[in-house]
Amino acid sequence: MGENWRQTYLRSLPAVDTAVMAYKQNNPDNHYPHALMVQAVQEIVETLRRQILTAENEKELKGMKLTPGGLATRIDTWLSRLTSPSLRRVINATGTVLHTNMGRAALADKAKEAMEEAAGYCNLEMDLLEGRRGSRHEHVEKLLVSLTGAEAACVVNNNAAAVLLCLNTLAAGKKVIVSRGELVEIGGSFRIPDVMVASGAQLTEVGTTNKTHPADYENAVDEETALLLKVHTSNYKVVGFTADVSMEQLVSLGKKYQLPVMEDLGSGLFVDLTPYGLEAEPLVAKRVADGVDVLTLSGDKLLGGPQAGIIVGKRTYIERIRKNQLMRALRPDKVTLAALEATLRIYLTGNPLQEIPVLAMLSATAAELQERAEKLADRLRQEASALITVDTREDVSFVGGGAMPQTKLATTVVAVRPKSGSFSHWVQKLRTGEPALVGRVQDDWLLLDPRTLSIADEEEVVRCLM
Numbered sequence: 001m002g003e004n005w006r007q008t009y010l011r012s013l014p015a016v017d018t019a020v021m022a023y024k025q026n027n028p029d030n031h032y033p034h035a036l037m038v039q040a041v042q043e044i045v046e047t048l049r050r051q052i053l054t055a056e057n058e059k060e061l062k063g064m065k066l067t068p069g070g071l072a073t074r075i076d077t078w079l080s081r082l083t084s085p086s087l088r089r090v091i092n093a094t095g096t097v098l099h100t101n102m103g104r105a106a107l108a109d110k111a112k113e114a115m116e117e118a119a120g121y122c123n124l125e126m127d128l129l130e131g132r133r134g135s136r137h138e139h140v141e142k143l144l145v146s147l148t149g150a151e152a153a154c155v156v157n158n159n160a161a162a163v164l165l166c167l168n169t170l171a172a173g174k175k176v177i178v179s180r181g182e183l184v185e186i187g188g189s190f191r192i193p194d195v196m197v198a199s200g201a202q203l204t205e206v207g208t209t210n211k212t213h214p215a216d217y218e219n220a221v222d223e224e225t226a227l228l229l230k231v232h233t234s235n236y237k238v239v240g241f242t243a244d245v246s247m248e249q250l251v252s253l254g255k256k257y258q259l260p261v262m263e264d265l266g267s268g269l270f271v272d273l274t275p276y277g278l279e280a281e282p283l284v285a286k287r288v289a290d291g292v293d294v295l296t297l298s299g300d301k302l303l304g305g306p307q308a309g310i311i312v313g314k315r316t317y318i319e320r321i322r323k324n325q326l327m328r329a330l331r332p333d334k335v336t337l338a339a340l341e342a343t344l345r346i347y348l349t350g351n352p353l354q355e356i357p358v359l360a361m362l363s364a365t366a367a368e369l370q371e372r373a374e375k376l377a378d379r380l381r382q383e384a385s386a387l388i389t390v391d392t393r394e395d396v397s398f399v400g401g402g403a404m405p406q407t408k409l410a411t412t413v414v415a416v417r418p419k420s421g422s423f424s425h426w427v428q429k430l431r432t433g434e435p436a437l438v439g440r441v442q443d444d445w446l447l448l449d450p451r452t453l454s455i456a457d458e459e460e461v462v463r464c465l466m
């Protein structure tokens with residue numbers, strides 16, 4: 001009643017067939033399949049119908065064009081979304097180095113080149129010297145052995161897969177002892193108790209949240225026990241009245257009861273970053289030297305490589321892990337292995353702090369970042385002062401990726417905001433631009449942290465803001 005306008009709008013909605021026909025006639029050069037055009041029009045008409053039904057008053061619908069011409073613009077947009085890639089390059093100006101939502105580690109140039117090289121045919125599982133079948137793990141195993149001092153190594157899809165595979169191989173149907181202080185959850189979907197269930201192993205919790213002693217492990221060992229597990233508390237710290245069992249103590253317990261000792265290291269660091277103001281994290285080689293039997297770590301956290309799960313340890317265990325049927329389901333592809341191999345080789349023979357972006361970003365000094373921020377701000381004042389207000393200020397950047405949550409790295413950010421118009425609309429426009437630009441939003445300022453920008457990125461930031 002009194003809503004004739006709504007009925008009028010609903011009646012003007014075109015029939016799908018008619019709209020498709022009109023679009024085809026007006027766009028004879030458009031060669032999308034007929035079924036796709038029908039789907040486009042169906043979705044668009046349905047969206048319009050919902051808008052009409054939920055509109056509070058006629059004014060809300062003023063701009064709605066239901067003519068063939070008006071629909072054509074919407075159909076063009078719908079169809080062009082199909083032809084442009086969904087996964088796109090993003091300029092990460094947030095200062096968070098391992099930004100999980102932006103693909104964690106930015107890869108080294110050598111890793112990118114290796115990925116492209118391996119994308120065609122390659123010797124993934126071929127021994128070229130002997131002309132025989134080879135193993136995909138060989139390409140990285142020697143490098144991992146040299147870098148860590150472990151006897152053997154293999155690689156899977158990610159660290160979650162590595163933990164699952166190790167637990168399943170070493171302890172399915174048996175008990176695994178873990179400290180209550182180490183029952184971690186990483187990023188919502190990786191929880192030690194749940195991974196344990198999925199692996200078929202049985203979790204035996206010992207100690208308390210803040211204190212676990214060697215005797216707690218000893219009291220829990222029985223003939224059903226297959227493994228002692230330590231989990232690195234990557235994304236939180238238990239502080240105050242605390243005690244945990246060191247790796248040396250756990251290894252000697254393992255020897256005493258003839259049980260293997262495994263550690264889920266999480267990040268897995270190959271270079272000491274404490275000189276650059278980062279928290280102390282266990283180094284992989286140190287853990288191997290401590291005598292741990294099996295270690296798992298991520299490829300795309302502090303290591304700075306592709307998404308991968310790295311398993312290093314004693315040969316007898318690694319051999320059993322490799323033979324597990326699950327390996328087939330969890331193994332990495334050639335492109336990942338190529339990137340990982342190239343990244344590991346930088347650690348062995350290159351200059352990791354310069355060549356691996358994650359390490360270069362984490363070790364950038366406050367003075368360096370201040371200079372880069374000032375330079376970028378000057379450029380923006382020259383090129384874009386008609387559109388934006390530019391400022392610089394001291395701030396902090398984060399490691400991210402659930403690693404070193406307490407580390408705040410001193411930086412200088414460039415703060416920008418539009419001189420007119422809606423701030424949130426402007427931020428969205430930058431985020432959906434080509435390339436996409438994502439910074440940190442604070443009190444209607446967009447903060448751009450040079451820590452996570454390459455020199456080439458800085459050029460593009462200027463273009464995005466012009």
Ligand SMILES: *Cc1c(COP(=O)(O)O)cnc(C)c1O
Nearest residue numbers: 158159160186232234266267298
């Ligand atoms: C990050 C992390 C994982 C999960 O690793 P992904 O490579 O993301 O699968 C598992 N355990 C610990 C301790 C971690 O820090």
